[in-house]
Amino acid sequence: MSNQPDPSSPTEALAGGRLTVDLGALAGNWRTIAGWVGVPERTAAAVKGDGYGIGLAAAGKALADAGCSTFFVALPEEGVRLRQALPSAAIYVLAGLDAGSVKTFAGNDLRPVINTLAEIDVWLSARRAGAAGGAAVHVDTGMNRLGLAPGEALALGADPARVAGLNPALVMSHLACADTPDHPLNARQLAAFRTVVRAFPGVPASLANSAGVALGPDYHFDLVRPGIALYGAAAGEEMPALEPVVTAEARVLQVREIAAGETVGYGATELRTDPARIAVLGVGYADGYHRAASSRDGQTGARVFLRGRFAPLIGRVSMDLMAVDVTEIDGVERGDWAELFGANMPVDEVAAHAGTIGYELLTGLGRRYARRYVG
Numbered sequence: 001m002s003n004q005p006d007p008s009s010p011t012e013a014l015a016g017g018r019l020t021v022d023l024g025a026l027a028g029n030w031r032t033i034a035g036w037v038g039v040p041e042r043t044a045a046a047v048k049g050d051g052y053g054i055g056l057a058a059a060g061k062a063l064a065d066a067g068c069s070t071f072f073v074a075l076p077e078e079g080v081r082l083r084q085a086l087p088s089a090a091i092y093v094l095a096g097l098d099a100g101s102v103k104t105f106a107g108n109d110l111r112p113v114i115n116t117l118a119e120i121d122v123w124l125s126a127r128r129a130g131a132a133g134g135a136a137v138h139v140d141t142g143m144n145r146l147g148l149a150p151g152e153a154l155a156l157g158a159d160p161a162r163v164a165g166l167n168p169a170l171v172m173s174h175l176a177c178a179d180t181p182d183h184p185l186n187a188r189q190l191a192a193f194r195t196v197v198r199a200f201p202g203v204p205a206s207l208a209n210s211a212g213v214a215l216g217p218d219y220h221f222d223l224v225r226p227g228i229a230l231y232g233a234a235a236g237e238e239m240p241a242l243e244p245v246v247t248a249e250a251r252v253l254q255v256r257e258i259a260a261g262e263t264v265g266y267g268a269t270e271l272r273t274d275p276a277r278i279a280v281l282g283v284g285y286a287d288g289y290h291r292a293a294s295s296r297d298g299q300t301g302a303r304v305f306l307r308g309r310f311a312p313l314i315g316r317v318s319m320d321l322m323a324v325d326v327t328e329i330d331g332v333e334r335g336d337w338a339e340l341f342g343a344n345m346p347v348d349e350v351a352a353h354a355g356t357i358g359y360e361l362l363t364g365l366g367r368r369y370a371r372r373y374v375g
């Protein structure tokens, strides 16, 4: 197993937190999903949000080594960075293209996800400037985010000359409620998408994100686009987390005893009625650990995993620090590492305490951790 510190991150000795990214687990999760889909070429990877927080280039290389050949990023700037890491992959840019990014698409062989009819003309100019790949036609089937209206897509499909100029490599849509299998919008979007797909004969089709894969083969079409499941977090009711990829830990900076009747942290929000021992950790909300995960009187917060036991947060998470109750855990001392999330403390449990989802914790990790890649 390789063990490489990320040279763009601080060293462990100088940081309050450390991240261990298991690229072997990432590759294994991709293989798991590709196995469900059946054909490796039909499993792409979403690596937007800096590879869901783990690092775009590292994620891209590990997934390509596992066999992934098609990638989705959000922005042209992410496309450029991924192209530097992966010279031959198909890279789709979800935000589409503008006059200002035409040269970047052409020069880096990026594929736009066409979201508006006006973008088609911009894409034609990119093709004249040398863009060799195909474009994705994105159709909004009910999410009301990005994409052509179904009527626009059907009219486009009825104009073969226009379609040929566009060189479509994919027709795609995105599910709003795939994480809730019983939601009626899933079937409505599927039906609307099927109608659109028929208007683009011979063009591969793509609908499913991670949770959409779990909705079953009807939703798989020619290409699935999993993101969050690759990174080891839950993707909905039918899609529990695969292997954890990210372990986030915080250094114990101080252990202190507090007396009955004292409070901990800003706002004195939590009053201890018994004496307690607390450990102060060197990670806070500036590192993406949400303040909303704090404990307060009458409401437990998230927990960390320390010396083989769970320690609950006590008081408010502050910018660079947080405190946990280690009264029941022997031997805790400065220099210990507490797991914020990872194999022992699911990222989704921490996210639930903060009223959010694993996606937001992973993509918000920030730049202050000592980061290393293993596997």
Ligand SMILES: *Cc1c(COP(=O)(O)O)cnc(C)c1O
Binding pocket: 046, 048, 072, 094, 174, 208, 209, 210, 211, 225, 226, 227, 228, 229, 235
């Ligand atoms: C983010 C995204 C995905 C991946 O979604 P997950 O829920 O992370 O699997 C797929 N397609 C589109 C259009 C996206 O924006």
